[in-house]
Amino acid sequence: MSLDFPGLFNYWLIIILMLIGFYIVIAHGNLVKKIVGLNVFQVSVFLLYITMGKVEGGTAPILADGIEVYSNPLPHVLILTAIVVGVATTALGLALVVRIKETYTTIEEDEIDAMENQG
Amino acid sequence: MIQHHLPILQILVPLLAAPVCMFIRHPQVVWVWTLAIVWLCLPMSVALLLQVLDQGVIVYELGDWAAPWGIEYRVDSLNAFILVIVTMIASVVVPYGRTLVDSEIPASRIYLFYAMFLLCITGLLGIAITGDAFNLFVFLEISSLSTYVLVSLGKDRRALTAAYRYLIMGTIGATFYIIGVGLLYMATGSLNIVDLGKLVPAMADHRTIQAALAFLTVGLALKAALFPLHMWLPNAYAFAPSVVTVFLAATATKVAVYAFIRVIFGIFGDIDVLALLPVRYLLMLLAVAAMFAGSAVAIYQNDAKRLLAYSSIAQIGYMILGISMDSVTGVAAGIVHLFNHALMKGGLFMALGAILYKTGSVDLRDMTGMGRRMPFTMAAFVVGGLSLIGVPLTAGFVSKWYLIQAALEAGWWPLAVLIVLSSLLAVIYVWRIVEIAYFQPGGQLPKIYDRAPLKLLIPMWVLTGATIYFGIDATTTMDIAYTAAKALVPGGAP
Numbered sequence: 001m002s003l004d005f006p007g008l009f010n011y012w013l014i015i016i017l018m019l020i021g022f023y024i025v026i027a028h029g030n031l032v033k034k035i036v037g038l039n040v041f042q043v044s045v046f047l048l049y050i051t052m053g054k055v056e057g058g059t060a061p062i063l064a065d066g067i068e069v070y071s072n073p074l075p076h077v078l079i080l081t082a083i084v085v086g087v088a089t090t091a092l093g094l095a096l097v098v099r100i101k102e103t104y105t106t107i108e109e110d111e112i113d114a115m116e117n118q119g
Numbered sequence: 120m121i122q123h124h125l126p127i128l129q130i131l132v133p134l135l136a137a138p139v140c141m142f143i144r145h146p147q148v149v150w151v152w153t154l155a156i157v158w159l160c161l162p163m164s165v166a167l168l169l170q171v172l173d174q175g176v177i178v179y180e181l182g183d184w185a186a187p188w189g190i191e192y193r194v195d196s197l198n199a200f201i202l203v204i205v206t207m208i209a210s211v212v213v214p215y216g217r218t219l220v221d222s223e224i225p226a227s228r229i230y231l232f233y234a235m236f237l238l239c240i241t242g243l244l245g246i247a248i249t250g251d252a253f254n255l256f257v258f259l260e261i262s263s264l265s266t267y268v269l270v271s272l273g274k275d276r277r278a279l280t281a282a283y284r285y286l287i288m289g290t291i292g293a294t295f296y297i298i299g300v301g302l303l304y305m306a307t308g309s310l311n312i313v314d315l316g317k318l319v320p321a322m323a324d325h326r327t328i329q330a331a332l333a334f335l336t337v338g339l340a341l342k343a344a345l346f347p348l349h350m351w352l353p354n355a356y357a358f359a360p361s362v363v364t365v366f367l368a369a370t371a372t373k374v375a376v377y378a379f380i381r382v383i384f385g386i387f388g389d390i391d392v393l394a395l396l397p398v399r400y401l402l403m404l405l406a407v408a409a410m411f412a413g414s415a416v417a418i419y420q421n422d423a424k425r426l427l428a429y430s431s432i433a434q435i436g437y438m439i440l441g442i443s444m445d446s447v448t449g450v451a452a453g454i455v456h457l458f459n460h461a462l463m464k465g466g467l468f469m470a471l472g473a474i475l476y477k478t479g480s481v482d483l484r485d486m487t488g489m490g491r492r493m494p495f496t497m498a499a500f501v502v503g504g505l506s507l508i509g510v511p512l513t514a515g516f517v518s519k520w521y522l523i524q525a526a527l528e529a530g531w532w533p534l535a536v537l538i539v540l541s542s543l544l545a546v547i548y549v550w551r552i553v554e555i556a557y558f559q560p561g562g563q564l565p566k567i568y569d570r571a572p573l574k575l576l577i578p579m580w581v582l583t584g585a586t587i588y589f590g591i592d593a594t595t596t597m598d599i600a601y602t603a604a605k606a607l608v609p610g611g612a613p
Contacts, residue, residue: 041291041294045294048301052304088264096267
């Protein structure tokens with residue numbers, strides 16, 4: 001790494017993405033935006049795993065002549081599972097938002113809260 | 120031969136049974152199918168527990184790939200005990216649930232309900248049985264995703280928002296957990312819990328390991344609803360269908376607490392992590408705060424389901440308190456409280472489910488004279504309530520007795536005082552319901568003898584009876600809890 005970064009450049013990006021995502025989840029009142037925030041948050045973790053498996057100059061772990069450096073495939077495989085889980089979570093979350101929209105006619109958290117407090 | 124494959128069958132049977140529900144579709148047939156499956160799972164987990172108590176740890180390598188490369192299922196006395204708790208509660212909940220599911224869930228969706236229920240059981244059993252940190256995450260998400268669906272099936276529209284909030288909080292918790300696992304893998308190159316337990320001590324001073332511990336703790340505390348990360352729990356319990364509330368209250372948070380124990384003692388056990396960082400005192404503080412805050416808020420609830428939900432938060436505090444003491448007695452008290460609380464909360468929520476079925480409301484203001492209208496149900500409720508307080512001859516007394524003993528052993532007598540004081544708060548909220556049900560004049564309500572159907576009463580009294588039984592004869596449960604605690608706590612091995 002020729003960059004003058006303290007630490008790995010990727011990690012800085014990951015932390016920034018992670019905090020952006022987390023902030024959206026906490027700060028936004030729109031239920032769809034919350035799910036988007038959750039996705040950004042999860043994607044940053046996917047990147048964390050992918051980065052940790054990458055070996056500089058390494059290729060995909062395929063047995064062939066002339067290739068000596070391989071990236072670690074395990075974190076990549078793990079994150080494939082996590083991506084599937086993430087997709088399932090997003091789908092379920094959005095399905096819930098659709099149902100919420102049908103019954104409450106809004107997807108703004110403050111309006112829903114107001115309706116719930118009325119009884 | 121079958122004996123050898125029991126650990127994997129324990130997971131495979133409910134996992135494969137879930138999609139079959141989608142083909143059966145007929146509500147009654149699906150119920151019979153689910154019942155058959157959970158009643159098959161119970162003897163399997165009991166057989167595993169007996170085998171473990173007899174021969175020690177069972178290791179099952181998936182596809183014969185040796186750990187730490189392959190995934191291994193590792194059954195010791197602790198998680199065999201958890202398996203029995205989950206399957207036992209499930210085998211009581213399914214027969215109990217038939218009437219309530221029919222009345223609370225549209226007939227066209229009942230087969231989906233049971234499919235999700237089986238998946239939820241799979242997830243919970245998987246968390247307990249696996250010996251691989253990442254595999255644990257996958258099962259955690261299987262159980263969580265199915266739980267969100269189960270919660271959202273509630274009749275009240277607030278069930279939807281409760282499920283949504285649970286989904287957001289739960290996913291953050293699970294993501295924190297995988298960040299922690301990722302950091303551990305980064306530092307050690309292993310995902311096997313036993314292997315991690317050997318590798319981690321060498322690099323205990325490493326910042327990555329400490330960050331991993333922080334992420335794992337927060338992630339699992341969210342899943343276990345440890346104060347102050349409990350915000351998702353009251354609404355999820357209050358608005359979910361009654362059957363789901365019974366099952367979740369009795370098992371879901373317990374399994375998360377188990378995962379917590381596994382991480383704290385399994386992975387970080389040998390470096391005495393509870394002493395290395397101020398984690399022990401932090402946990403102790405949060406546990407005590409949960410005991411008081413949960414009980415105090417419970418006192419002011421008007422919805423009986425919410426009241427019990429807040430009481431659950433307090434009870435989780437007791438479990439974590441036992442664990443944070445880091446002594447054999449403390450951890451054993453925490454583990455035995457897992458079991459006892461599953462019994463009593465299961466029984467209590469079953470009583471509320473029956474009341475909801477008969478009267479359509481569990482609001483305290485509608486419960487006047489309930490002691491006369493539904494005598495058997497309220498009697499079960501009172502026994503459960505006494506057990507929450509920790510009155511002798513109930514299971515709750517056993518847990519609190521050992522908890523106080525552990526506190527005194529370690530010389531923390533103020534902690535023992537706090538345990539007793541927080542129990543007094545439990546007296547108040549249990550008494551509120553008892554007073555309304557037995558001592559307030561029925562008012563406008565007709566004084567009819569309105570017994571709940573036997574289909575609901577029998578499972579309810581099975582759990583309530585177990586609460587009394589394990590309160591009188593706690594030798595079996597305490598033996599298992601002690602064996603498990605001795606294996607976990609460093610220096611506690613016999």
